[in-house]
Structure formats: C-alpha cells, structure tokens
Amino acid sequence: GEGVLGYQSYEELLSTGTGEALAKVNPEDVQTLMYTAGTTGSPKGCLLPYRKTLHNVLNAQLTFGLNEADVALCTLPLFHSGGLFIQAVPTLCTGGTLLLLRRVRGDPHRLLEALEKGKATWFLGVAFHAKLLAGLEKAEDTYRLEAMRFWAFGGEAIPYDVVEKLQVKWPHIALSFCYGTTETSLSIALPPSKRRVSSYLLAKSTRRAPAGKPMPHCEVKISEEGEILVKGPIVFLGYHENPEATAKAFDEDGWYHTGDLAIMDEEGYIYVVDRLYNVIKSGGEKILATEVEEVLLSHPAIADAAVVGVPDEKWGERPIAFVVLKPGFEEEPEQLKAFCASRLAKFKVPDKIIFVEELPRAGPDKVARGGLRKLVLGD
CATH class of the missing domain: 3.30.300.30 (ANL, C-terminal domain)
Incomplete structure (x- = not known):
C-alpha cells in the first residue's frame, strides 16, 4: 500500500523507463567470458554462448528436479562454471532461493551450520567438501539437516568410501554426481538417488563414485584411448584470442576433447578415472x-x-x-x-x-x- 516506506507504484516505475529497445541477441553470441582453472598452465578464456547457458540450465533443472521451493547453499566461486552455471543460475531461473557462503576454509561446522540455519534443500560441492563432512565424527547428531533433499558433488572424482560415510550419517539425503568442464559445463550426471554407491558395478574397482550418464542436449562418447568427447549445444565456441588452442581442442568431426579419461560400466554409468596429462608413462x-x-x-x-x-x-x-x-x-x-x-x-x-x-x-x-x-x- 501507499503507507509502506519507499513505496512506488508499478505505473510510476514504468514511466521512468527510456523506452529503448533491448539489444537483440543470437544464440551463438558470446554471453560470458569465463576462464579455466589453469591446472597445467595459464588459464584460458572460454567463449560461452547464450545457447550453452540455456541448455545447461535445462540440464541442471532436469537432473536435480529443481523447483521454486528449493534453497541452494552455494560455496563454490561464481567465477567458475560449477558455482555459476550448475548451481546459481539454474536455481534462480527456477524461482528458488540462493544462499551464498564464503569459503569454508576447512571448517565443517561452518558449512553444516549454514545448511541447517538456512534450511537448504541442496548443496553442490567438490571432493574437498565430501571429505570434510564425512570426516566429522557424530556430525549427524548435531546437524540433522531435515530440509536437505540431496548432496551434489562434481569436480575431481569422489572416493566411494567417503560418499558411503555420508550415506550412513544422513540416510535421508539423496546423492547426485555430475561432471563437466568450463568448456562443456553439465554434460554427465547422476540424478539424486539413495542407491548405495558401492552397488554400482565399477565403484569398488575404480575406488570412486560414478559421474553418471550423458545428459540431454549433448552427445558424449568415450574414445578408443578412453578420453571423454563431447558435442552439442552445451559446448563452448572456442578460446579467447587463442586459435591454436581452439583448433587443438576440437577434432575434424566437431567433438570437443576434454582431456579426461573415463570408463563405462554395463549399466551405462561413466566413471572419470584421471586426466590425460596425469597418466605417467614409465x-x-x-x-x-x-x-x-x-x-x-x-x-x-x-x-x-x-x-x-x-x-x-x-x-x-x-x-x-x-x-x-x-x-x-x-x-x-x-x-x-x-x-x-x-x-x-x-x-x-x-x-x-x-x-x-x-x-x-x-x-x-x-x-x-x-x-x-x-x-x-x-x-
């Protein structure tokens, strides 16, 4: 009503506009310039088009079953793909609530308190977070996390025994895994599930949880050398002012070479085992x-x-x-x-x-x- 401090009617707000038309954009136009982590050298700038963001949001919403009642706790930096394009943007596009928490810095209590007080329904983390939570003795007695629907973990592969500790501590919370790069974002994922990680066919032999299965809006295959290749609308345009690196990243058939090694079990689940440059030939x-x-x-x-x-x-x-x-x-x-x-x-x-x-x-x-x-x- 008019008695509310700072009140301004919708009609008055509209009258202050300039009437200028918004710029028209093409799905292939660059929306974001995001840099890789630079694990082997200097970070490279990835040219991410609008169509990539759109299809990535659709994939995240489909995988995680997001809705307007969800509350996501985000601790990952928003200048990387996981925090921005797998958690923040899909949550906000669905009408959910996004809670931002600065670096956990090795303090599991700070993370759990934020999940509990914020009544978070889901959390996206990496191996560091999984180990931190699994290693805290009797945490489930203090932090019941009753609002939580699922954990989601990506980045480096998560040891399956670490994940199973989480399943024992909080059996009501489902688990989801996902795989992607700055260049491809969400391309492989496992929707939230309470299935014991050790029951997946190759979990024990690979000592890790599966990343999941290929997502819609992209094609994924494993080459004869074991490398993950990705094609489709979720793939980036190329590297900023680096045509040599761009040419090297794609083959003649348009497949992006991720540099990640993986194997697939008989059920179709993919396990990321290492980086190509982490294979030591001796x-x-x-x-x-x-x-x-x-x-x-x-x-x-x-x-x-x-x-x-x-x-x-x-x-x-x-x-x-x-x-x-x-x-x-x-x-x-x-x-x-x-x-x-x-x-x-x-x-x-x-x-x-x-x-x-x-x-x-x-x-x-x-x-x-x-x-x-x-x-x-x-x-």
Missing part, C-alpha cells in the same frame, strides 16, 4: 596419478597428497609424490614408500616423496600440478 607402463594418490590418502598420517610425473632418462617418466601430513604426525619418506609398495605394483611406487605444508590449487577442487612439476624441475 617404461612402457601407464601409471594413473590418482591411483597412487588414493593409496597415500588411505594412510592415517596423510591429510593431502598429489602425484606428478617427471622426466626420467631411463624410464621416460617416474612418479613423484607431494604429501601434506596431518597435525601431530611425523613420517619418513621411506616409511610411506613401504606403505605404497604393500598396496601397489612396484613400478607405481613414487621414486621420491616430498613433504609440503599445503598443495597449490587452481580453483576449489583442482591441484595445480604444473606448479608441483616446477618445484621438482626447478624451472
């Missing part, structure tokens, strides 16, 4: 960096770990591990090598283990492996 054998990292992370003294390949005159490449120890723990490199040797083939055991206070990161969920290689090579 003496004719292939070593997945993530496989070695998962063994290291199973050690009770290790808080974080990353493995990179460095040139070797005899073998071509050899693995080097960077390890962050938990507070109060002391370990010798040879002890950790012996631990790895008891769980890995001999050629997969790191030649060297380097202790660091923290791992350099490019974004919330990716280790800056290029920076680690420079530490070893000294350039």
Whole structure:
C-alpha cells in the first residue's frame, strides 16, 4: 500500500523507463567470458554462448528436479562454471532461493551450520567438501539437516568410501554426481538417488563414485584411448584470442576433447578415472596419478597428497609424490614408500616423496600440478 516506506507504484516505475529497445541477441553470441582453472598452465578464456547457458540450465533443472521451493547453499566461486552455471543460475531461473557462503576454509561446522540455519534443500560441492563432512565424527547428531533433499558433488572424482560415510550419517539425503568442464559445463550426471554407491558395478574397482550418464542436449562418447568427447549445444565456441588452442581442442568431426579419461560400466554409468596429462608413462607402463594418490590418502598420517610425473632418462617418466601430513604426525619418506609398495605394483611406487605444508590449487577442487612439476624441475 501507499503507507509502506519507499513505496512506488508499478505505473510510476514504468514511466521512468527510456523506452529503448533491448539489444537483440543470437544464440551463438558470446554471453560470458569465463576462464579455466589453469591446472597445467595459464588459464584460458572460454567463449560461452547464450545457447550453452540455456541448455545447461535445462540440464541442471532436469537432473536435480529443481523447483521454486528449493534453497541452494552455494560455496563454490561464481567465477567458475560449477558455482555459476550448475548451481546459481539454474536455481534462480527456477524461482528458488540462493544462499551464498564464503569459503569454508576447512571448517565443517561452518558449512553444516549454514545448511541447517538456512534450511537448504541442496548443496553442490567438490571432493574437498565430501571429505570434510564425512570426516566429522557424530556430525549427524548435531546437524540433522531435515530440509536437505540431496548432496551434489562434481569436480575431481569422489572416493566411494567417503560418499558411503555420508550415506550412513544422513540416510535421508539423496546423492547426485555430475561432471563437466568450463568448456562443456553439465554434460554427465547422476540424478539424486539413495542407491548405495558401492552397488554400482565399477565403484569398488575404480575406488570412486560414478559421474553418471550423458545428459540431454549433448552427445558424449568415450574414445578408443578412453578420453571423454563431447558435442552439442552445451559446448563452448572456442578460446579467447587463442586459435591454436581452439583448433587443438576440437577434432575434424566437431567433438570437443576434454582431456579426461573415463570408463563405462554395463549399466551405462561413466566413471572419470584421471586426466590425460596425469597418466605417467614409465617404461612402457601407464601409471594413473590418482591411483597412487588414493593409496597415500588411505594412510592415517596423510591429510593431502598429489602425484606428478617427471622426466626420467631411463624410464621416460617416474612418479613423484607431494604429501601434506596431518597435525601431530611425523613420517619418513621411506616409511610411506613401504606403505605404497604393500598396496601397489612396484613400478607405481613414487621414486621420491616430498613433504609440503599445503598443495597449490587452481580453483576449489583442482591441484595445480604444473606448479608441483616446477618445484621438482626447478624451472
């Protein structure tokens, strides 16, 4: 009514407009210039068209079953694809509520309090968040999260045993997984489900949860080399002022090469196993960096770990591990090598283990492996 402070009628508001027509846009016009995380080098600017955003929003709404009653808690940065195009924009386009929380900074209580007080119905996180929540003892007794419909996790692959801890702690909350890149956004996903992660056919052998199945509005296939290829309206136009990188990213048939390795089970679920550049080729054998990292992370003294390949005159490449120890723990490199040797083939055991206070990161969920290689090579 007119008694409300700051009241202005709708008619008065319309009369203040200029009457200028909005600019016409084409689905192929660039809407956003978004930069990649730059895990292997300098970040590249991705030219994202309007049609990509539209189809990505449709995919997110379809996958997560979003509606106007949903309350999404967003902790991921809005200058990356996950926070902006998988959570924020789809939530707002559906008429839901978006809660923004600054960096969690390793504090699970802060995250859980925000979910509880905000009555969030869903949350999108990465492996870091899953491990943080799963590792908090008896958190479910303090934070019941009764409003939560589902967790969604993307970015780096989530160890299946970590996910199952979440399922035990909060059995009423469904789980969703998704895969995408800045260039493709949401292209593979698993809708919210309460199915135990260990029941998926390759979860135990790959030690990870499935990313899901190909989404609508795109084509996804796995090449003979095991690389994920994507085509369709959710794919970007190219890299800003970088025609060489653009030409290298697409093949002659228009497929975008993601650089991610994956396998598919008999049910059609896709498991992302590593990055192409994380495959260490040593003496004719292939070593997945993530496989070695998962063994290291199973050690009770290790808080974080990353493995990179460095040139070797005899073998071509050899693995080097960077390890962050938990507070109060002391370990010798040879002890950790012996631990790895008891769980890995001999050629997969790191030649060297380097202790660091923290791992350099490019974004919330990716280790800056290029920076680690420079530490070893000294350039």
